[in-house]
Amino acid sequence: MKRRKVLRYLALAGVLSLLASSLLSGCGQQPAAQKPTGKTITVGIIDSYTGPPSAYTQDALDGFQLAINEVAKQGGPTIKFIKRDDEFKVDKAQSWAKELVMQQKVDVLAGTINSGGTLAVSQYAKENKIPFFDWGGMSDKITGANGHRYVFSMLPNTAMIGKAGAVQMSKLPYTKYWLAGSDYEYGHSVVANLWSNLQKLKPDVQKVGETWWKVGEPDFTPYIASIRAAKPDAVIVGTGGADMVPFMKALQNTGLAKDIPVWIHTATDAGTLKPLGDNAPVGVLGTNAYFYYYPDTPANKAFDQAFSAAYNRHPTAFALFGYMTGKFLAAAVDKAGTDKEKIIDAMEGMTVDSPIGPMTMRKEDHLIQMPMFYGKTGKDASGKVVATDINTLPADQVMPNVDDVLKLRSK
Amino acid sequence: MNSAALASQLLIGLSRGMLYFVVAAGLTLVFGVLRVINFAHGSLYMLGAFFSFTFATVLAQGQAGFWLALLLAPLAVALISLLIERGLLRFIYQREHLMQMLLTYSLVLIFGDLVKLIWGSQYQSLSLPGILSGSFTLGGVAIPWYNLFLLVMGPLVALGLxxxxxxxxxxxxxRATATDREMVDILGVNSTWVFAAVFALGGWLAGLGGALMAPVVNISLGMDANIIIYAFLIVVVGGLGNIWGALISSLIIGVGEAMGALFMPDWAIVLPYVITGILLILRPSGLLKSVW
Structure with missing residues (x-):
């Protein structure tokens, strides 16, 4: 008897809570109606907000949010966004793209840090003629062999990284190289690009061997010990996202970087060094797209201050990519309205001021023209590990040749 | 290739194997005694790492935090395992294996979402205590102190077991339950509490594995899936439910991977699977006697 009563109350509570939640969510949807004045565009964001990549994707999202807030304050177009978590899975990225376009009726798409996901979303964007802003995937295929009218790369791809890395290494006196990295698209792509460029710049370099480990490798020690046993002059490592921080820890614990110079893209990035704290290895070489403390210009300082004030941390390279995506999109909508084809026409060849100088969207292949930096990890005056000996490579020195890119596409 | 490099690689491989053993031992123990395929074992490992992060950062600063976490995190996981066994698992011992797999698999999803709720989807990172960071040189080859520490912890766990x-x-x-459960029941032993104790011990081992790995990996969602594959490989190769089989096979796979990285780096990534394949062809029922 008693039990039945309890059950009845439970059922009643369940029904009530269902009713309440449906009412509440219904209320929430109403005020989202369109504003009558000004241009409004909706962006569907697909990115990996679960697991290790979230350290980078959250930065990109916050940078984007900062940009659209600034644009709105200055009376520019209203940019709204809906975000979806692809959990670093290619099939999820693709199905979210469909959902965002067909159900949520977004005007443009943006994301995603998984290069495989980027390529899948890009293919969908091409088939359905939706502009897609890549602010996370770095594979050179995105605007290279698989490039098309509807995809834009808002960050340096592996062709640019490889070229910049090759310039950095060609200035150093090493000839015997070991190539290593995480066994996935980005890892192979960045190492292959650097190696082919380095061979052009310095024909006497030779490869001693290669090591590839699986993504999410729990213990790098055996790989590092075997590289050390081969005694190369220097090591080129292609790793990022998930493996970056543990690999840097392993470099510190094994002391490899002290004996043999190691090059890794983003090793000097604030996003990599912050979680390492005092355990960050010193002397690791690397390229990067952005530092909040370099160049020491008013524009860069202003961006650092605005981002720090909003999110209580310094901006990283991915924060800049997200920020510039917002700025480019706003400028394009401002100029061309909300028509998708007109947005693309406006984007092509457009130049927008960034915290590190003007950036241009290259007309021919939709790859952003931005400078790259290289340096190595070291301690600043207060003992904190940061990037030191920073050099700047202007965009025209790191961009892949347009004719080469277009040749790849025609194949 | 000098002998020092070989010796140090062997040492590194053994330490890697020891870590696999700590995690796989818990899985195979539960397997052997409870006859339950615990898919959630990897989740318990992940919980161990997250608890370790929280204990190390909240309870104490610096050095003491790591040691305190190493002590407390596995205990916390053991407690959760006890709750799982008493609250869920004990009702399905008599059911078919499919039901057990469904239950433990659902736990994987539940724990994944719980971790996301509590710690968020961003990864966490923990530093090694000063005494264990850095490395020492053996015949010109550097070996991290932490690997040596794992090399000590593994045998201690094996000895304790x-x-x-x-x-x-x-x-x-x-052991009797693993061999003949009905006979144990007939002899009047209250086997339900044996089951609870064993499941908690299995959870403790998973938690210990997680706490040991916490300072060298990204503490994040997804680390459960990474380890569970290895743990299953080791358990199957070693002989289902046989702890010593798990010890031998984890050492074989650990050393095999390390040697692979040294001698054929291009193939190192597939080596554990190749080793597993060969061992299973040679001994289809596992290296040592399977209890199943």
């Missing part, structure tokens, strides 16, 4: 299984009454009942 041996003492428990061989020298205690509960351990003897465990």
């Amino acid at each position: 041996w003492l428990f299984l061989d020298r205690t009454r509960l351990g003897k009942i465990c």
Whole structure:
């Protein structure tokens, strides 16, 4: 008897809570109606907000949010966004793209840090003629062999990284190289690009061997010990996202970087060094797209201050990519309205001021023209590990040749 | 290739194997005694790492935090395992294996979402205590202190398990249950509490594995899936439910991977699977006697 009563109350509570939640969510949807004045565009964001990549994707999202807030304050177009978590899975990225376009009726798409996901979303964007802003995937295929009218790369791809890395290494006196990295698209792509460029710049370099480990490798020690046993002059490592921080820890614990110079893209990035704290290895070489403390210009300082004030941390390279995506999109909508084809026409060849100088969207292949930096990890005056000996490579020195890119596409 | 490099690589491989053993031992123990395929074992490992992060950062600063976490995190996971066994698992021992797999798999999803709720989807990072960071040189080859520490912890766990299984009454009942459960019941032993104790011990081992790995990996969602594959490989190769088989096979796979990285780096990534394949062809029922 008693039990039945309890059950009845439970059922009643369940029904009530269902009713309440449906009412509440219904209320929430109403005020989202369109504003009558000004241009409004909706962006569907697909990115990996679960697991290790979230350290980078959250930065990109916050940078984007900062940009659209600034644009709105200055009376520019209203940019709204809906975000979806692809959990670093290619099939999820693709199905979210469909959902965002067909159900949520977004005007443009943006994301995603998984290069495989980027390529899948890009293919969908091409088939359905939706502009897609890549602010996370770095594979050179995105605007290279698989490039098309509807995809834009808002960050340096592996062709640019490889070229910049090759310039950095060609200035150093090493000839015997070991190539290593995480066994996935980005890892192979960045190492292959650097190696082919380095061979052009310095024909006497030779490869001693290669090591590839699986993504999410729990213990790098055996790989590092075997590289050390081969005694190369220097090591080129292609790793990022998930493996970056543990690999840097392993470099510190094994002391490899002290004996043999190691090059890794983003090793000097604030996003990599912050979680390492005092355990960050010193002397690791690397390229990067952005530092909040370099160049020491008013524009860069202003961006650092605005981002720090909003999110209580310094901006990283991915924060800049997200920020510039917002700025480019706003400028394009401002100029061309909300028509998708007109947005693309406006984007092509457009130049927008960034915290590190003007950036241009290259007309021919939709790859952003931005400078790259290289340096190595070291301690600043207060003992904190940061990037030191920073050099700047202007965009025209790191961009892949347009004719080469277009040749790849025609194949 | 000099002998020092070979020796140090062997040492590194053994330490890697020891870590696999700590995690796989818990899985195979539960397998052997409870006859439950615990898919959630990887989740318990992940919980161990997250608890370790929280204990190390909240309870104490610096050095003491790591040691305190190493002590407390596995205990916390053992407690959760006890709750799982008493609250869920004990109702389905009589059911078919498919039901058990469904239950433990659903736990994987539940724990994944719980971790996301509590710690968020961003990864966490923990530093090694000063005494264990850095490396020492052996014949010109640097070996991290932490690998040596793992090399000590592994045998300690194995020794502890041996003492428990061989020298205690509960351990003897465990072995008897693994061999012939009905006979144990007939003899009037209350096997339900044996099951609870064994499942908690299995959870403790998973938690210990997680706490040991916490300072060298990204503490994040997804680390459960990474380890569970290895743990299953090791358990199957070693002989289902046989702890010593798990010890041998984890050492073989650990050393095999390390040697692979040294001699054929291009192939190192597939080596554990190749080793597993060969061992299973040679001994289809596992290296040592399977209890199943």
